[in-house]
Amino acid sequence: MAIALARHYHLDEEKAARAGLMHDLAKYFKPQKLLQMAQAEGLELDPVDIANPHLLHANVSAIVAREQFGIKDEEVLQAIKNHTLGSPGMDLLSCIVFLADSLEPGRGSTTELEKLRQISWQELHKAVWKTCDYSLKYLLDSRCLIHPRTIKTRNWAMEIADRKQSNQVKSQKSKVKNCFLE
Secondary structure (H helix, E strand, C coil): CHHHHHHHCCCCHHHHHHHHHHCCCCCCCCHHHHHHHHHHHCCCCCHHHHHCHHHHHHHHHHHHHHHHHCCCCHHHHHHHHCCCCCCCCCCHHHHHHHHHHHHCHHHCCCHHHHHHHHHHCCCHHHHHHHHHHHHHHHHHHCCCCCCHHHHHHHHHHHHHHHHHHHHHHHHHHHHHHHHHHC
16 A cells, blocks of 8 residues: 555655565564563663553664664655654655554454545545654543543644645635636
8 A cells, every 4th residue: 555655646656565564574573572662772762652552663773774684764764663653744755554554454444444445545644644643542431541642633633634735725715716717
């Protein structure tokens, strides 16, 4: 899905493929190893990271990609790092890898997931926002801890999507107004 979204949004497909292939390099690392590698890298750990070290697999996967596979491209490393929790201000490649991971076909085919997949082809930031909402609902219903970065990512993406929507409405109103003036 990452390659297809990159193609659709005219982004570098090779970078999307590289990030997509490497995003889960540390997914099956033991919790203690994830914590040790994150601490050795000097990452700032949230109490939620400590309580649920699996959330660190994205950050640690970026470390493994850099150190064991020689990936130096910062855009690819950031996309790997951001694929689980997202990050406010993340670039379009990170948005694509975040969405491809969250919405990949193996996650199911519920009506809600299918709708999120459709949105991902229409507007990336809206898809990130709505995917965060979907994840937050699941986490709340499951009584799981919520990482603050998920909330920050959601709010950032929602603000961008709202701004784009507002600008489109203004543009449409301006076009209508200009039609009457002609």
